[in-house]
Amino acid sequence: MCLFTSALIEASREAEEEQVLLRHNMIRAYKRVKSNGGAPGIDGMTVEDLMPYLQKHWTGIREDLL
Numbered sequence: 001m002c003l004f005t006s007a008l009i010e011a012s013r014e015a016e017e018e019q020v021l022l023r024h025n026m027i028r029a030y031k032r033v034k035s036n037g038g039a040p041g042i043d044g045m046t047v048e049d050l051m052p053y054l055q056k057h058w059t060g061i062r063e064d065l066l
Helices: 003-020 023-035 047-065
Strands: none
Touching: 023 047
């Protein structure tokens, strides 16, 4: 595989990761979990606790994921 192709593949992966983290996609995922009555995760956080946590920590979470 040539360097250019590798760079294109990497750029595509980064774009996909950024798409997942777009605000409207995150809100859609949150609403889906909430409507399904999502159970607490391994960390014990409930759906009711999730939104305030995300609002407070989102910038750092997003940076860690990218």
